[in-house]
Amino acid sequence: MTASHTTLAPVPPTSVEPPPAATGPRRAKRLPVAGKVVGYTVLVVAAAALLLPFFWMLSSSLKTNSSIFAVPVSWLPDVPQWRNYAEIWRVSDMLVWLKNTIFLSAVVTVLQLFTGSFAAYGFAKTRFPGRNLLFLVYIGTIAVPWQAYMIPQFIMMSEIGLTNTPWSIVALQAFSAFGVFLMRQYYATIPDELCEAARVDGLSEYGIYFRIILPLSVPALASLTLLTFVTTWNDYLGPLIYLRDPDLWTIQLGLKSFVSEYNAEHALIMTGSVLSVAPVAVVFLLGQRYFVQGIATSGMKG
Structure with missing residues (x-):
């Protein structure tokens, strides 16, 4: 027997x-x-x-008049002129303007929070004939510019004797279609089962609104507070039309009068501008977290 030899082919090296x-x-x-x-x-x-x-603006309020528009621009004052903040109170009625503006802004904000949230609860959580149509018509007033009904409003305020009083501004701005819209959008994200369960337990609609809906609406209320406060604080045309007595002027009217009288005192003008912006900045910084949360959640559900 012959042994058969099997030749194996060489295996090529594997490449890595x-x-x-x-x-x-x-x-x-x-x-x-x-x-x-x-x-x-x-x-x-x-x-x-x-x-x-x-x-x-803040840097210019601490400069002298000659150094504000100096070339090249100096972003920081060489010697801060802190006396500008004492001088503005002496040469103007800044205290009166701030007091009037704070009063109007606070009263209008509180009233809009109540009227807007209360009306929004009716549109969002109650059932009645024509609810959607009434809401659509009411929200449609946002598209109507104020200039279109400014004169009829002034005649109406004159007839009831509210012109040249702060109550004219309060009466005109106590209700806001935008506030109702914002609050209703937020209420739509609250489950209806909470209200139904409260009704089964015998809680009235007022009780549901005050004890259930409002505690859950802090972000939306904070958003509406900030928007209303800033809008009222910065309002110029409304006080210009209705507040003729200088003792009733707001900060916007007062600063306009101050700029006309002291048009060369640029440092004092900047100082007054800083004082007019500071309260709004403080309010925004305190409520910015709730403001962002309220705006974000108000558009989650239609």
Whole structure:
């Protein structure tokens, strides 16, 4: 017997392939990081551009008149002129203007919070014939410019004797269709089962509104508070039409009169502008968290 020999073919050496390029999850992790860096950079640049005029106003309020428009521009005062903040109270009725503005802003804000939230509860959580049509008609008044009915309003205020009194501003701004819309949108996110369960337990509609709905509406109420306060504080045309007595002027009317009288006192004008902006900035900083939350949740459900 002859033995058969089997010859094996030589096995070629295996080549070691280099690892693939960084793709997939690793690359996916890098892209969001780069996107966040770009996003934050854009936000920082935009915030700086928005805050730059306010910084220049604050810096100018601490300068002398000659150094405000000096070339090249000096962003920081060489010697802060703190006496400007004492001088503005002496040469103007700043205290009276601030007192009148705070009074109007506070009263109008409180009234709009009550009327807006109460009407929104009726539109969102109660059932009655023509509810949707009435809500649509009421919200449609937002599209009507104030200038279209400004004269009839003035005639009406004159007939009832409210012109040249702060109560004319209060009566005209105590109700807001936008406030009703904002609160109703937020109430739509609150489950109806809460109200139904309260009705089964014998709670009245007023009890449901005060004890259930309002405690759950803090973000929306904070948003409406901030928007109403800022709008009333910055209102110029309304007080200009209805408040003729200088003792009733708001900060906007007072500053306009001050600029006309002291048009060369640029440092004092900037000082008055800082004092007019400071309360609004403080209110916004205190309520910004609730403001953002309220605006975000008010549009979640129609």
